[in-house]
Amino acid sequence: MRDxxxxxxxxxxxxxxxxxxxxxxxxxxxxxxxxLTDWTTEEAMTFVVTGGTNAPESLRFSQKTKQQEPIDQR
Known part of the structure; x- marks a missing residue:
């Protein structure tokens, strides 16, 4: 979406x-x-269901994992 x-x-x-x-x-x-994290769906769901107590050892947090694509504004 765009503002x-x-x-x-x-x-x-x-x-x-x-x-x-x-x-x-x-x-x-x-x-x-x-x-955008590099977690799998299973890792993310495990994190949510356990209230954050079971998390992957690492998390990419300081930068985006892939370039954002511009959205076509038709």
Whole structure:
């Protein structure tokens, strides 16, 4: 998505709750505030269900893992 006023690229981010990840909420964030992790789906779900007590040993947090693609504005 894009902000109509600024043109900034936005992302709808689902934030699951623990221990039931089917209850959660959605936040709309600027893409520069979104950090893509290198976790597998299984690692991410384990992290959520255990309330963060069971996490992978490492996390890429300081930089994005791949370049963001521009969105076609038709």
């Amino acid at each position: 109509k006023d600024t043109g900034k690229q936005l992302a709808a981010v689902y934030v699951p709750t623990s221990p039931n990840p089917t209850s959660g909420y959605i936040e709309i964030l600027p893409m520069e505030n979104v950090i």
